[in-house]
Amino acid sequence: MNLLLWGVLPYLTIAVLVGGTVWRYRHDRFGWTTRSSQLHESRLLRVGGPLFHFGLLFVVGGHVAGLLVPASVTRWFGVADETYHLASLTAGGLTGAATVAGLGVLLLRRWRTPAVRAATTRDDRLMYPVLVGTLLLGMVTTLVTNGMGGGYDYRATVSPWFRGVLLLQPDPALMADVPLSYRLHVLFGMALFTLWPFSRLVHAFSAPVRYLVRPYIVYRSRDDRLAARPARRGWEDR
């Protein structure tokens, strides 16, 4: 069981995430969009949208720091474990809270605005509970297990396991005694990454970084292969 959850499942997740994304990109570029609903409702979105997305960017940054940077490295830089713990608790708590609050506003908006509700698709209905679960469990690990529970050094167990997975040397034993909240958070996270390529979340992969450096006006030559292009899937088939 341990091996299955922490040795096999992560690779299945990665396979689905990468394979699914490639498949989606090759076969459904038309469906690859934010599917923004700002046209229907703007007031709540202007609060919830930035709160959630910017919060999430910081949360992702925190995960990168916490999971990929070994404890030995921060120690070498002279950061005491207590300082690190406090910093991660504060930063994680604040940005996590912002993200959860933002998502709360967005979901309330989705629920209460008839037009936005009508624009909600099946994959949204599947994805949102997993996203909420992942975020809330993440808050539990940060605030309850790691905060009120007196602190838990995930950098001794979860982080090495995660790096092991990435380095193709998974050590499921590391996850055996990790608190339940952490394990659930990771499982929900894996579920979220599995859904990722098949939901609107793909828009995260097209963050328009190149816009900052490209020329303002884009010229393109007529695509001479247009006539030979096969018909793509449309919205109504969904």
Add this chain to the structure above:
Amino acid sequence: MRVMAQLAMVMNLDKCIGCHTCSVTCKQTWTNRSGVEYAWFNNVETKPGQGYPRRYEDQDRWHGGWKLRRGRLELASGGRLRRVLSLFANPDLPRLDDYYEPWTYDYRNLTEAPLGDDTPVARPVSAVTGAPTDVRWGPNWEDSLGGAPEHAPADPVVEKLGRDIKFSYEQSFMFYLPRICEHCLNPSCVASCPSGAMYKRSEDGIVLVDQDRCRGWRMCVSGCPYKKVYFNHKTGKAEKCTFCYPRLEVGQPTVCAETCVGRLRYIGVLLYDADRVGEAAATEDEQRLYQAQLGVFLDPRDPGVVAAAERAGIPHDWLTAARRSPVYDLIVKHRIALPLHPEYRTMPMVWYVPPLSPVVDAVAGSGFDGEDADNLFGAIDALRIPLDYLAGLFTAGDPEPVRLALRRLAAMRSHMRSVNLGEPPDPHGPAAVGMTAETTEELYRLLAIAKYEDRYVIPTAGIGRAHELEGIATKCSLDTDGGPGMGDGGTGTGEGRTDLFVWREGERPAGMFPTVGRKS
């Protein structure tokens, strides 16, 4: 000099009767799908009026187009970083209500209502949510000054005039303004697109959205000062007027132009110097932008231009078409067509012949001869409001180009009347406005006779590809469900799809009913 060719349009507002045929045929062709119910790639609005979407010309509110910042062009909504940082909630995006909430009617109630004393009615229901709705605004709510005393003072151009305009029936003036995408030389929608999905076609200058690359960041919607990019709320992609490129590629005019009953649209090639566009758009004085844009256009008869165009790979038949271009004649030669809101600095390429008819009507209404050049000249200046209003639309407020265009139209009217009545035409008439009898009659042929082949001089995309292109025109390359082309092009059933129109009685089309679990 970098010569580029652009297919441009001119609309003669004097002939627009506001029948909306262009809007309807455009809608049937391009936006009769769910998700873009509210979108009209072509709309006709009554001026003065707020327009569609409401008050779109108020750039203090919408921040569309460009602005000058220390002499350099920048998007009016802020620089690149600012654009990227407002991805998660675009502060300038119009709400659906700013366009209008699309609606349909509950027609079923007409046939299914139980027997009763009252006649059943079809109540309006929202096309977005399906809930009963009250129709409070529409795409053409102010048609022919409907509700003008109440709504028209909120027209941003009227507000800028800072003068009292009378909207009571007897004292008002009005005209119709058909609008499509301007296919600008310096398109701010393209510049706003974070994913680089919007582009200007280098062959013909048509501005398009690559549906496969659009990621729904909706910056183009707010970036366009004319609000002519629409967000499809079903597919989550931006859509816009395509200048009916599948038709133009085979030499046919756009649907709006083809179906215009007033025959007031002109399509032709304009050559321009792409190197000078940025500089022209950055002209300091707003009122000089019209002249600056004229300065960007190149004379297709100039041997130097022709040589440069050939070096730039512009096909021979395009150069021939450029020399016959009605658009070039109206814009550059006769100077009677003007750009819409040049102050947005996007260098729009759909130009307008300002309407003389409000002036003629006013003169005729006051008992004078409305065809007499002197009367008209006097009235053009005396009736300050139409002139200033038109200047607010077409020249950022400079009345001179509008006055010249109207005077030329007036001189043409008066000259042609003398010709028709067999009177000796006044040789000073055309000369007073810098024209000759010959150019006046040429203008008359273009504007009044307006033969199909004179209105539309459209070079095809390529003779060598003619056969293949025919396929595009009869079966649109955007023909995907939910794609802007939509529909099957009448070819019947595709794989896994059923076209109900070709379903004959007694047949059982494959794919119509599920066959899972059947033995056959």
